[in-house]
Amino acid sequence: MEVKNLRVKSMNHVTFNDNEYLEQYVEELKKGGVNVAIGCLDDCINWGRSHSVWPLTFATACCGIEFMCVGAARTDFARFGWEVTRNSPRQSDVVFVAGTIVNKMAPVLKRLYDQMAEPKYVIAMGGCAISGGPFKNSYNVVKGVNEIIPVDVYVPGCPPRPNAVLYGMLQMERKIKLEGFFKLPKKPAITPEEKVWAERLAKEEEARKAAKGIK
């Protein structure tokens, strides 16, 4: 199964290397067959979506500076419609995890991700976000953000050059174009986090009731 020849602006189809993961993804999508009308609608919507992806301004370390370079004058990512970096996770589509994630930051990143609206994407930028990178042996570093949140594209480098980030962004664009917008995965009814909160609230409620009963 071949990934269909998508038109990604400023990048030829052949320039993307083989990507087994994407091919499997396409196979999965095509399994049940696609309705002509919905398929066309998909393409239409995805064309629009893939050209206005708004990243979250999220940078923890060195990669953040290279991310700023991507947004600045020379390698301007506004050319691809990614220009509006949003400061609120609720308004953004993609989070570039630019930099090391440590144990104290992990719940914060998880919360940011949970606050983003579907469909949402994650790009792990740099060695630290991919696997812990040079800090893999540290006592406090998360060994790859995929321990906390699902990752769509990995951009290797320490830190990656702006050109590498652009390449990763185009990969992301290709992935968005391949998706069936109407077939996007549904969220599970209750996430583990919600379960924790629900348990906590129930406990507090119980405690409150108990306190009242004593009085």
Next chain:
Amino acid sequence: MEDIKKLLAKVAPGKEVAEGTQYPTIELEPNEVRAVAKKLKEAGFDYLINLTGVDYTDALGTVYHISSSTNKTAVVVLKTKTADREEPVLYTVSDIWKSADLYEREVYDFFGIRFIDHPDMRRIFLRGDWKGFPFRKDYNEVNDTPTTNVNIDSLETLPSITLDKEGKIIEKSKQLFGNNEYVVNFGPQHPATHGVLHLRVSLDGEIVKKVDPNFGYIHRGIEKMCESLTYPQILPYTERLDYLSGSINRHAFCMCVEKAAGIEVPQRAQYIRCIFDELTRVASHLLGWGCMAMDMGAITAFIYGMRDREKIMDIFEENAGGRLMPAYSIIGGLTKDVVPNFQQTVSDFVAYMRESIKEYHTLFTGNPIATGRMHNVGWLTKETAVALGTTGPTGRASGWSNDVRKLAPYAAYDKVKFNEVLRNTDTCKGDSFDRYIIRLDEVLESLNIIEQLNDNLPTDGVNVKVPAIVKLPEGEYYQRAESARGDFGVYIKSDGNKNPYRVKFRSPCMTLISALDPLCKGEKIADLITIGASLDYVIPCADR
């Protein structure tokens, strides 16, 4: 040196000044530290450069590097240790030198040493529920990565300890904010905190009453990792501390190892290292300038700054191979020689940058909206700067002459003529605008240095042969260097092996962040952003 030894004999009678060390060093019993510290402060030693915790396996201790704002070249080292590993306590010096406040919290976090009468003994970098103290040599706890988004930290209670009349330890605790205080959280994910810093700001209407910085969202444990690496392996980590002055940090570490191992570096290598340091400083100040402008709403200035910064990145890439992190200095010199057209490229850049600075001034400095937000905001007096140890451009904007390139010249800095850029030497206090303008002035001064070095590049080699395994003789070594943010220091304690026993990096940014509270008190909350931007701190440098 002799004067200092005399002074030490006076402040600590009966104590022996250690022979053969880099700086005059005295060892003290824990209960003598405060008395000696007070006397030293009275004698003019008002600037605590660094406070390092050390695990001696049989004891836990601290090392104080102290300097003076008047007698700038003098450095004194105090040492103390306690043999109790279960309940180690030492006496605080945070009321004598204000900058010790954060350093002592750091020592508690890493080694579990509690400081008597320190007002705030919370963990500084690690989570409140962290098991064990990671910098102890016998640390073997396992702490899991939290995968939920539930907060685990309690930041409200400040524990502290004090001694009663019989010398028994009494535990105390205090609330950070009152019940009726209005507290606003900034960060850790906030575009204006320049990284992942968490600020808790107590407000009275629009006026800031108190700022409580919460560190540790990017604490990567570099210093602990260094203990299991060889010296050449540590080099890449130094660049990732303060990534905006990466090559300066790397240069400092190389110098520290070279000095300890007695390696003589060729002149050409030293000149090129200095050119790279200054280029890094220019790049850093351009980014700092752009970000400060962007925090005040001027996106154009940011684009301009980044545009010119790319030219420096090109020079780095052409010669060293790396962009943001050139990875150029190695122990014994440089990785390779510069390309043949290096001198031409650099002199072209210097000419270009001089014109650019004029453009910046017309674009932003004269803008009434910008200056309105910077003038008369965030006054930092010289005394506060010295007490907090806010070195670098921030300290110099308040009239404190603290340029390490001048007071302890290293590499090729004694061979060039340059002025230390100072402001407000008569009024002794600086505002946000002073801290803004001093960076642009420093860029011009750096260009002067680059020009002089570039025109007189020696022709001897760029590196010397260094043994495959670098071993430092037993002892302690300290090297200061002027990074783009201030006094950067490398402390290495070696036990003669190929790995260091303890490495500590003196971070200029941690002290800058501690200045937020005194600077913002009484200002509007919107000015917190401007003041933070004018300090130009880098969080991974503070967290390490």
